[in-house]
Amino acid sequence: MTHRTKTINLNINKVEKCFIDYLNLSKVLIEDTLFAKSTKEDKDSTLKAMITNFVENLVTRQEAFVRLQAQLNDPNCQIKSELMAKLLTFELLERQIFGLGLSSKSTNYKINQAMYEVETAIVISNILDKGRRVDGRKTDEIRPITTQVGVLPEVHGSSLFNRGETQVLNVLTLGTLDDALQLDGIEDIYVTSKRYIHHYNFPSYSVGETGRYSGTGRREIGHGALAEKALMPVLPTEEEFPYTMRLVSECLGSNGSTSMASTCGSSMSLMHAGVPIKAAVAGIAMGAALDEASGRFAVLTDIQGMEDHHAHMDFKVTGTSQGVTAIQLDNKVGGLTVEVLSQALNDAKKGRIFILGKMAESINKSNPEIASSAPKVKIILVPQSKIREVIGSGGAVINGLQTEFGVQVSLENETGKTVIYGTNSAMVEACYAKIASMIHEFKIGETITGPVVRIEKFGAFFRIDNSDKDAMVHISELGNGKRLETVEEVLKLGDRISCTIMEINDRGQFKLKFNGKM
Template sequence: KAIFTKVKHERYAAVAVAIAETKAAFADSLGSDEIQHKLFAALMEEIQYDLLRSGILDRGVRVDGRGTEDIRPISCEIGVLARPHGSALFTRGETQALATTTLGTTFDEQVLDDIEGDRRERFMLHYNFPPFSVGEVGRLGTGRREIGHGHLAKRAIERVMPGKERFPYTVRIVSEVLESNGSSSMASVCGGTLSLLAAGVPIKAPVAGIAMGLITEGDRFAVLSDILGDEDHLGDMDFKVAGTEAGITAFQMDIKISNVSSEIMTKALDQARRGRLHILSIMNKTISVPAAEISEYAPKILTVKIDVDKIGAIIGPGGKNIKALCEQYGVKINVDDDGSVTIFGANQKASMEAKAAVLGIAQDPEVGIVYQGTVKRVMDFGAFVEILPGKE
């Protein structure tokens, strides 16, 4: 009865009481022999293992009372934090992830040094799993588990990210797991997608993730949707599947048995698809398309194309001209070899003024066009008037 308690911490407490009562009943037999106590602990673990698995295979009932295909209650919120460019809180049962999206400039791209040389990442996803999320006290920091889970979530969302031409921002998602009872990486995928939409990132389609489990005994098997931590620990498989309504974007499988048959794999993928579509339908009720405008706190980006032979005029000797523009308008300017000039400003006004200045430097004065100029110097024979930046 104790192991089939619905709420995680209540279940753990009930199991602990049951084990303590059983241990007290056999206190005389156990005595003070340390080996006997270790054997008793192993036996209790084995009993829990058998009870959980037999409940699923024989009665189709899981420890929290769900059926094999049932998914825990889901709630979604966006805009839970005012300052980040996008934020979302995704809760599925006793697993909860707070995801935030930050928009940056080209200068914020992550530079990676690998065997093939330097490369730059425009999209980053960082996954944090603090000990308090599972009721523990421990050291904070990033370990192999956090890196692996973050990489899986990143691969799931990366497939739907827009190209640089359509959305020139550098994007960083941070997922903070606030509570965990299974599948926190897939909750990060769902929360990350919601925060991207809230930030106004034009992703190709929303992405959701689900963790599938497996219980086997001889020829019998049961595939579980949306597994709990206990089902991951005592089960035979942890199969994470993420994707859109159209298909899968990422998956990862951990198994404790020698092989998985095609029958099991087919059922797991089919069941995962139904679960994914169910989760997406709930997410879409909260937000299904990108926000019309990005946050007022996000940098404003403008892109303009100039002739390649004008790049030198924009940059100037030793970068003099481009540095002066950045300082004058409070912006950052990036010039690519193909003549694409990207302007990053804290507000639209500064970006527009800097854009006008760049276009002024890049264009040649035309006869018949009226220019508004600034008198720079007055001489005996006349005056020098700057009609375009740097051109008198």
């Protein structure tokens, strides 16, 4: 909900003239001796009637109800502030207020309460009777939307989502699986870590206010949780995308539905960063104006702050073009009919499809590659029989790999899952190939290649490519049927050769067939 004061495009002279006209009309009431003897309830009702007449007089005279929200950013025309000031400063009206039996401490509260009730009545009646919302939109009309991705070039993913006066900047950071948020659970059945985290910030400047930022509040936690749940169903699995994802939504401007703007922008940031999500997700806030006496209702699409404040429902719906991913329903009437909710869901789907189309104008699918500044990750599964070989005595082998390639290697002893992280893609690939060769199980009939590293009287040793293992081809295999006196008749150090594995003994040694030099 926005906290901005409702405004109207009136100059001060017109406001004062209207107010003085009203005072003249109410003078008879002020001087009526019966008024002083009325009950407290009658006095409160009279004050509300006074304010109602004043507000309706302004709205009617200026025909400015449609412009009420259009002038939200005009600090010179804050009608509620003007009315409050005049109610408290005009001598004649002060006498009337204290004649109502209001103490000085309760005056502001009474006026604010009366103003709220009057505003609510006007907002609801205009929607139900005239089909007119405070900013002139139709009940199913969405505010203007603009979208942009890549607004922050150095981060892993970013987007800017604007809907009316609501603006949210979304920033995505990719990390390793070791960066996942660790959670304390009572039992093992509970989730102990989160690899997708959504943080939502609502600074005071987003509603034109100043003040100290006191940390995370209930609003930030709730809105962040809703946006997080909205995107969970479309995220890739850990095997498909072995990264931790942290999204931060910064509200730069607010006039309602910032949580839904956060959902839309976060979906775009994920795609911009190259996260292979299943589909784009959009969110929209639905409202309702109800008349319980007559049963009339109107469902509102994309409610703004004033409608959130005065209407009777705030129904947030997120989803893809195929279905809903999350909902959150608040209402002020204790319960809603199936008819209201059914229409709200149907209208929300239409609005969601429209918003997804606007998002697609900036980005319609995930980028094929992650950002160059993001960490590179490769995963390889090490068989249980090879784990000791990869780790080495006292971790010598795995530490050597990290030093040699400048990467981080994390190996789970229970599963053999090995994750390689690094900032240099080539080094990550090289380390992956090295580990793959270390755990490779050679098979009969497989062709192996490599350079000759040692020559003996009985044969030549060569280093198998992408491996620390040497193999020996016997001198009897080198002559192609002819008897050789020395290996050097065919090979010298450094020659690259190709051989086929014919047999593997119990000690893992090969009997090779020489295919020739490469």
